[in-house]
Amino acid sequence: SAVISQKPSRDICQRGTSLTIQCQVDSQVTMMFWYRQQPGQSLTLIATANQGSEATYESGFVIDKFPISRPNLTFSTLTVSNMSPEDSSIYLCSVAPSGQETQYFGPGTRLLVL
Amino acid sequence: AQSVTQLDSQVPVFEEAPVELRCNYSSSVSVYLFWYVQYPNQGLQLLLKYLSGSTLVKGINGFEAEFNKSQTSFHLRKPSVHISDTAEYFCAVRDFGNEKLTFGTGTRLTIIP
Numbered sequence: 001s002a003v004i005s006q007k008p009s010r011d012i013c014q015r016g017t018s019l020t021i022q023c024q025v026d027s028q029v030t031m032m033f034w035y036r037q038q039p040g041q042s043l044t045l046i047a048t049a050n051q052g053s054e055a056t057y058e059s060g061f062v063i064d065k066f067p068i069s070r071p072n073l074t075f076s077t078l079t080v081s082n083m084s085p086e087d088s089s090i091y092l093c094s095v096a097p098s099g100q101e102t103q104y105f106g107p108g109t110r111l112l113v114l
Numbered sequence: 115a116q117s118v119t120q121l122d123s124q125v126p127v128f129e130e131a132p133v134e135l136r137c138n139y140s141s142s143v144s145v146y147l148f149w150y151v152q153y154p155n156q157g158l159q160l161l162l163k164y165l166s167g168s169t170l171v172k173g174i175n176g177f178e179a180e181f182n183k184s185q186t187s188f189h190l191r192k193p194s195v196h197i198s199d200t201a202e203y204f205c206a207v208r209d210f211g212n213e214k215l216t217f218g219t220g221t222r223l224t225i226i227p
Contacts, residue, residue, distance in 0.1 A: 001160075031213055042204060043158075043217045092157055096213055101146050101165055103215055107157040 002027055002095050004106035012112045013083055020079045021109045023093035028073035030098055034066070037090040037108070046091075049076050083113045116141040118207050120218035127195050128226045135190040135221045137205030147188040148206040148215070149179055158204065164188060175199070200225045 003026040013019050023032065034046040046066055047055045055068040069077045080087050090110050094103040119138045127133045139145065149161040162173025169181040179190045188205060205218040 033213075033215075042219045043215075045214060048213065094158075094215075101208065102148070102160060102163055104160065105150070105158040110155075 002097055002104045006106040006109050008109055010110035015084050015113055017083055018079055018081045020077050021091050023076045023106055025074045025095050029095040031096045032076045033094045034078045035092045085113045088113045116207055116209060116216050118205050118216055118218035120205055120221050122221050124222045126224045126226055129197060130194050132193050133195050135203050137188045137218060139186050139207045141209055144210045146208045147181060149190050150204045152202040195225050197225050199223060
């Protein structure tokens with residue numbers, strides 16, 4: 001398994017501002033994922049972030065709105081840019097340790113945009 | 115393309131009663147199957163997984179699930195639930211050779227004292 005931490009755990013932001021969410025893993029992993037969970041909804045994959053390459057975004061998500069960094073094998077950030085109330089969600093990062101078929105999730109960042 | 119269907123959005127169950135949460139999937143290839151649990155105001159925790167081998171898999175907290183290939187199902191069961199089982203349960207599928215997880219819409223399990 002993997003132990004994953006996220007910062008901040010929650011935040012309240014004003015529309016038009018940006019928030020950067022950090023994800024830290026206790027071991028080196030190649031693949032990291034960012035998900036969004038809108039209120040009362042399931043998880044939707046935003047992008048896959050591999051170290052040393054550009055993130056791969058899913059349909060409906062663009063780099064200008066959700067820029068991702070992956071500077072090393074234990075860390076990643078997701079920025080939610082120019083926020084609107086529709087961005088109010090839980091944002092979760094997950095990792096798939098090498099050789100394992102399972103994804104492990106962080107505790108999530110609860111974002112409220114006013 | 116793949117999809118996951120959780121037919122029951124909410125399931126109320128009396129304490130100490132058995133429960134089954136249903137999950138069906140569609141995929142053109144072989145799959146890995148997972149159940150995750152999300153307790154209130156927390157992230158997702160892996161309950162159990164099917165990768166290969168025995169179709170009956172046991173997980174944490176007394177939960178088990180059975181993979182049925184012919185019915186493309188992976189239903190989650192517990193013989194006797196506890197108040198602490200109150201949570202949202204998500205079924206997820208991953209195709210062989212693909213790193214992406216596809217989630218169902220979730221089932222909210224409420225335990226009635």
